[in-house]
Amino acid sequence: MRNRNATAYRFLTPYLLIFAIFWVWPIISSFMISFQATRTVPWRFAPGFNWGRLIGDPAFFNALKNTLLILVIQVPAMIALAMLMAVLLNSPLLKARGLYRFAFFAPVVVGEVAYSAVFRLMFSLDFGIVNKLLNSIGLPKIDWFSNVTPAMALIMIAVTWRWAGYNAIILLAGMQSIPEDVYEAATLDRVSKLKQFFYITLPLLKPVIVFCAVLSIIGTMQLFTEPFLITERGGPGGGTETLGLLLYRQGFRSLNFGYASAVAYTMAGLAIAITLVQLWLTREPK
Amino acid sequence: MANVTLTNVAKRFGAFEVVHGANIDIRDGEFVVFVGPSGCGKSTLLRMIAGLEDISGGEIAIGGKVVNDVEPADRGIAMVFQSYALYPHMSVEQNLSFGLRMTGNPKADTDRRVKRAAEILRISELMERRPKKLSGGQRQRVAIGRAIVREPQVFLFDEPLSNLDAELRVQMRVEISRLHKELGTTMIYVTHDQTEAMTLADRIVVLRAGHVEQIGRPLDLYDNPDNIFVAGFVGSPRMNFIKAHIAGRDAKGVLVELAGEEKTRIVQPLAGPAPETGSTVIVGVRPEHFGGAGEGDADLTVAIDVVEHLGGTSFLYARTAHGEDVVIQRDAARVPQTSEVTVSIRKSYLFDEKGLRLR
Numbered sequence: 001m002r003n004r005n006a007t008a009y010r011f012l013t014p015y016l017l018i019f020a021i022f023w024v025w026p027i028i029s030s031f032m033i034s035f036q037a038t039r040t041v042p043w044r045f046a047p048g049f050n051w052g053r054l055i056g057d058p059a060f061f062n063a064l065k066n067t068l069l070i071l072v073i074q075v076p077a078m079i080a081l082a083m084l085m086a087v088l089l090n091s092p093l094l095k096a097r098g099l100y101r102f103a104f105f106a107p108v109v110v111g112e113v114a115y116s117a118v119f120r121l122m123f124s125l126d127f128g129i130v131n132k133l134l135n136s137i138g139l140p141k142i143d144w145f146s147n148v149t150p151a152m153a154l155i156m157i158a159v160t161w162r163w164a165g166y167n168a169i170i171l172l173a174g175m176q177s178i179p180e181d182v183y184e185a186a187t188l189d190r191v192s193k194l195k196q197f198f199y200i201t202l203p204l205l206k207p208v209i210v211f212c213a214v215l216s217i218i219g220t221m222q223l224f225t226e227p228f229l230i231t232e233r234g235g236p237g238g239g240t241e242t243l244g245l246l247l248y249r250q251g252f253r254s255l256n257f258g259y260a261s262a263v264a265y266t267m268a269g270l271a272i273a274i275t276l277v278q279l280w281l282t283r284e285p286k
Numbered sequence: 287m288a289n290v291t292l293t294n295v296a297k298r299f300g301a302f303e304v305v306h307g308a309n310i311d312i313r314d315g316e317f318v319v320f321v322g323p324s325g326c327g328k329s330t331l332l333r334m335i336a337g338l339e340d341i342s343g344g345e346i347a348i349g350g351k352v353v354n355d356v357e358p359a360d361r362g363i364a365m366v367f368q369s370y371a372l373y374p375h376m377s378v379e380q381n382l383s384f385g386l387r388m389t390g391n392p393k394a395d396t397d398r399r400v401k402r403a404a405e406i407l408r409i410s411e412l413m414e415r416r417p418k419k420l421s422g423g424q425r426q427r428v429a430i431g432r433a434i435v436r437e438p439q440v441f442l443f444d445e446p447l448s449n450l451d452a453e454l455r456v457q458m459r460v461e462i463s464r465l466h467k468e469l470g471t472t473m474i475y476v477t478h479d480q481t482e483a484m485t486l487a488d489r490i491v492v493l494r495a496g497h498v499e500q501i502g503r504p505l506d507l508y509d510n511p512d513n514i515f516v517a518g519f520v521g522s523p524r525m526n527f528i529k530a531h532i533a534g535r536d537a538k539g540v541l542v543e544l545a546g547e548e549k550t551r552i553v554q555p556l557a558g559p560a561p562e563t564g565s566t567v568i569v570g571v572r573p574e575h576f577g578g579a580g581e582g583d584a585d586l587t588v589a590i591d592v593v594e595h596l597g598g599t600s601f602l603y604a605r606t607a608h609g610e611d612v613v614i615q616r617d618a619a620r621v622p623q624t625s626e627v628t629v630s631i632r633k634s635y636l637f638d639e640k641g642l643r644l645r
Contacts, residue, residue: 181371184338185432189385190359199388203375 030261038258050262060263062238063246064270066152070223070242071274074156075216079209081160082167087197089168090175101172104165116229119158120145148239151231155240158226163219167212174208175201210282214275221271224248243267288349288362288439288472289314290335296343297330297496304330305496307344312474312489317466319475321483321519322493328476331493332442335474336365349439364433365442368449370425372417372432378404379413382431396435403434406468407461423454430465443475447482459485480520484508492516514641517570523601525570525635526612532563542569542636546608550584554636556644567644570635573601573615582630588612589626602627 009016037046054060085104088094107115123130123144131141144150178201186196202209224244227234233249234241241249243263251260290312297305305327312318320328333339335346337358346353353361373381382403386396404410407427417425426446433441443462447455463486466473477483483490484504492499492507492515500512504520511517517525530552533543539555552569561567579585588604600621602614614629636644 179369179371181367181369182373185365185367185371185373186385187338188336188358188363188365189388189432189436191385191388195388199384200373206375 030257030264033257034259034261034265036258038256043258050258053259054262054266059238059241059246060243060266063234063241063243066227066234066240067221067223067242067244069152070156070159071217071220074159075213075220077156078160078164078216079167079212081164082171082212083209085164085168086171086175087201089172101169104168106165107162108166110162112225113229115162116158116225119154119230123154145231146236148236151236151240155223155226155231158230159220159223163216167216170212171205171208174205178204206282210278213278217274217278218271221267221274289316290440290472290474291347292331292335292344293347294344295331295334295341295346297327297334297339298342303342303496305334308493308496308498310491310498310501312472315470315472317463317473317475317486317488318491319477319483319487319489320491320493321477321480322499323478323519325495326493327496328478328493329444332365332444332474332476335361335440336363336442337361338365362439363442364436364438364440365444366426366429366433366446368445370417370429370449372425372428374417377414377416378409378420378428378431381417381428382435385432386435399435399437400431403431406434406465407431422450423458426450426458427461430462434469439472441469441471441473443473445477446475448477448479455482462486481522484520490520492519494519511635512643514568514570514637514643517635517637517643521572523573523613523615525572526610527637528569528571528606528610528612529608530567530569532561532565532567534563535560540636542567544569544584544586544606544608545610546606547586550586552583552631552634554634554644556636558645561638561644566639568637568639568641569631570637571612571631572633573613575631575633576612576614576616576629577632578620579628579630582632583634585628585630587626587628588614590622590624593621595621 033043034050035045035047036043037049089097089100089104094100122128125131125141125143125145128144130144135141142150144154182200182204183196186200191199222244223242227240227242227245228248231240234245243266247260247263247267250256250263290310292308292310292312294307294309295305296303296307308327308331310318320331322328330339334341335348337353337356341354348361348363373384376384379400382400383396386399401410404413407430409424409427409431412420412424412428417428420428426449429446446462447458450458459482462473462475466486475482475486487504489501489503490507491501494515500507500516502510507516507520511520514527518527529545530542531545533541533551535541536553538553540553540560542552542554544550544552576582586606588602588606590602590604592603594601594603595618598618600616600618602616602621604612604614604627606612638644
């Protein structure tokens with residue numbers, strides 16, 4: 001038995017080595033870097049330097065506020081929308097189901113840069129189709145990129161567009177695993193379709209919803225592409241700067257690796273903390 | 287309580303017809319079992335009565351009222367599903383009361399009904415448990431309980447015991463019988479197991495490929511089957527079928543000669559028209575209708591392949607000289623020790639080439 005294990009580990013060694021060098025070591029290394037002052041050469045050990053700065057940095061709190069704002073508005077809205085899409089996809093009345101399923105899932109496959117460019121065009125002040133549509137129904141144009149509130153809304157719309165279908169497909173798979181005869185029993189019990197959704201589908205789908213929520217929370221905590229490309233590096237004036245962008249700005253533009261590492265660890269810590277709270281709140285009763 | 291009447295009920299999926307004009311009249315308080323092999327349309331028929339499947343043709347009436355276009359919940363029926371269909375996230379108590387709570391039934395009445403159902407099924411101590419913490423038999427009781435709290439006019443059971451092990455099946459069979467006696471409600475029960483049908487039913491409806499083959503009391507079907515399918519389906523081990531032909535007739539009836547057994551002739555009295563001499567027929571003999579040599583109408587020598595001892599009785603799996611397999615039932619004390627044995631046919635049934643009973 002020992003021999004067989006040894007053989008297995010020998011086969012695993014190349015992977016484990018790569019894993020250790022490119023995964024484990026950077027994780028440890030960045031943790032150590034977060035305790036170093038990296039704005040001077042050579043770097044020196046100064047535990048309070050980055051972590052101390054973090055506590056009092058208005059840019060950090062701005063990024064944190066923006067990230068959490070997106071989290072509390074966009075994630076629930078997206079999951080509600082995904083649920084609606086999943087219900088529609090699951091409806092026996094729907095024709096061309098495969099086509100819709102593909103269409104809902106397609107945004108995930110589209111390249112981030114391409115979709116960001118299209119969003120910039122669609123929401124452009126003078127030429128964008130969105131403002132033209134608003135105008136056509138008598139509403140004023142919105143300058144999506146120059147004001148903080150519309151810019152934040154735009155980020156949330158973009159992220160929702162990209163990930164709602166993905167979540168809908170996961171929820172759909174969950175819905176399809178609920179046995180049909182449970183609904184038939186409820187129908188015979190004179191329970192309306194709407195009540196069946198709230199009292200049977202939703203509770204039975206809870207583990208899947210929690211899974212989607214956890215994935216989305218982790219994703220949103222790391223949000224980078226949309227504010228970087230669509231609202232041009234967290235514009236206007238840092239109004240859509242997220243923790244991911246702050247990290248990028250500190251690490252790769254100011255080359256302040258120590259502070260960037262501290263931000264990265266804060267992001268990971270927050271994602272874990274929020275997820276744990278979420279799991280605790282939605283735990284199965286004994 | 288109510289009677290249930292099916293008149294020319296048909297079911298089509300597209301161009302494919304799975305139930306062909308079924309006519310069944312179920313009396314108030316009766317326990318009727320639909321039995322037949324897989325795919326015979328028995329569950330579809332039950333689901334049409336429940337309203338879970340549309341009716342493609344004909345008419346279903348419950349308590350004298352045509353229900354073709356009535357919502358399932360308004361038909362006065364309750365159904366027990368094969369998979370139990372319990373709500374997995376609810377306790378037993380919640381499972382029982384869910385329907386009543388959702389429809390705004392007064393709480394006191396809901397509590398009374400739930401308590402009564404729990405007492406009838408002896409599940410009062412399980413009320414706080416979730417379905418996954420229950421055994422198969424307990425789940426089945428809860429599923430039946432959920433039907434009882436609806437206080438329906440008609441109970442529908444869709445193969446409710448097929449997920450249980452053999453011992454539990456026998457136990458639940460007795461419980462369902464007891465329940466029928468206690469409630470006196472009309473019950474329609476679907477199964478593919480003829481033993482369940484024989485033991486539970488007031489009357490059995492035998493179905494095959496969407497056709498009603500015969501309706502009757504269990505022993506009537508056993509003693510007096512209309513055709514070779516019913517004869518073979520009802521009874522275990524099944525009836526033996528031996529090829530034969532009509533050799534002539536005398537004052538008492540037709541003379542039947544078993545294939546390859548020129549000396550074995552059976553006299554079958556027939557009330558109806560007799561088939562022509564020389565025409566092929568099939569003789570059906572139940573395992574217990576074989577007697578010792580000379581005890582019956584005709585003797586037959588068979589070669590024994592296997593003997594199954596069940597204690598009180600034994601089954602001899604044997605072959606005739608013509609190569610046809612037969613099963614013979616014997617008292618354990620009378621099992622021959624030889625490889626060949628001569629048996630007599632004490633009672634037999636005659637079927638024409640198409641499988642219809644000649645009588």
